[in-house]
Amino acid sequence: MLPARSRLGLLLLGALLALVLYVLLPATRHGQHSAGARPEEGTRGRWAANATVRRGMAAGEPPVFYREVSSGPRASSPGRPDVLFLHGQAFTSKTWEALGTLALLAGEGYRAVAIDLPGRTMMVASAQGRVAFLDHVLQELGMQRPVLVSPSMSGRFALPFLLARGDRLAGFVPIAPVGTKDYAAEQYQQVQTSTLILYGDRDTRLGPQALQSLRHLPRHRVAVVPNAGHACYLDKPEDFHRALLGFLDQLK
CATH class of the missing domain: 1.20.5 (Single alpha-helices involved in coiled-coils or other helix-helix interfaces)
Known part of the structure; x- marks a missing residue:
């Protein structure tokens, strides 16, 4: 013992x-x-691990942070355009990941990427600088003719890019963007990019204001999300996703 x-x-x-x-x-x-991340409730398609990557810009330019959720090969399925998400002032690229938007599109065969926009720097202080910024982002991400999704504040980036480089976009989805009054009807009328004008019916200021200008785009359609405010994608994500997927499907 x-x-x-x-x-x-x-x-x-x-x-x-x-x-x-x-x-x-x-x-x-x-x-x-x-x-091996699990799918969020309500999403379709297969889910794989998400990747958050810091991608450097050219010397002296702000870095780009982007999020991409992939359910298969890096490239999108044949016939489906890539989709690039910008964000509003109070949000980041994380918003589109948390909402399940990136996973949903990946499950449908789209390559969807959300980026963080830079803060106030000299490089993006002018419209020309913001166009150059998005030019470089598309080059860095290897996107040829993506669909650009632009809510609220990101209109300061998306609208000058649309007017200057509309031929580089397969589609444009403005969600009550700011800055629409900075351009004349004649400028919008020259753009041939397919556009889905989206806003919530409870957004009584920026939504209708943006519509007044963007309705001059020749190839536009309008989708109003019921019982939703300015950030309609947060208030009614299922309705938002349905409208977005319907638009993307008709681009194929």
């Missing part, structure tokens, strides 16, 4: 091992869960 001191030592050693296993095993399980 072991001495009492030896038995006590073995008991303490066993208790220590049990404590170590208790701490480590949940962490291991959590690591396995994070490596």
Whole structure:
């Protein structure tokens, strides 16, 4: 029989091992869960791990942070355009990931990427600078003719790009963007990019204001999200996703 001191030592050693296993095993399980993310409720298609990447710009320019959720090959399915998401002032690229938009589009065979727009820097202080910024983003991401989704504040980037580089876009989805009054009807009339003008019916200021200008785009259609405010994609994500997918499907 072991001495009492030896038995006590073995008991303490066993208790220590049990404590170590208790701490480590949940962490291991959590690591396995994070490596293969699960689909959010209400999304379609297969889900794979999301990637958040910092992509540097040219020397002296602000870096680009982007999020992409992929359910298969990096490139989109044949006949489906890439989709680039900008964001409003109070949001980031994370918004489109948390909403399930990136996963939903990936499951439908689209390559969807959301970027973080830079803050106030000299490089994007002018409309020309913001056009150059998006030019470089498309080049860095290898997007040929994407659909550009632009809510609210991001109109400062998207609208000058649309007017200057509309031929580089397969489609444009403005969601009550700012800055629409900065351009004349004649300028909009020269753009041949297919456009879905989207806003919530409770957005009584920016939504109708943007519509007054954007309705001069020759190839536009309008979708009003019921019972939704300025950030209609947050208020009614299913209605927003339905309208967006319907527009993307008719571009194929």
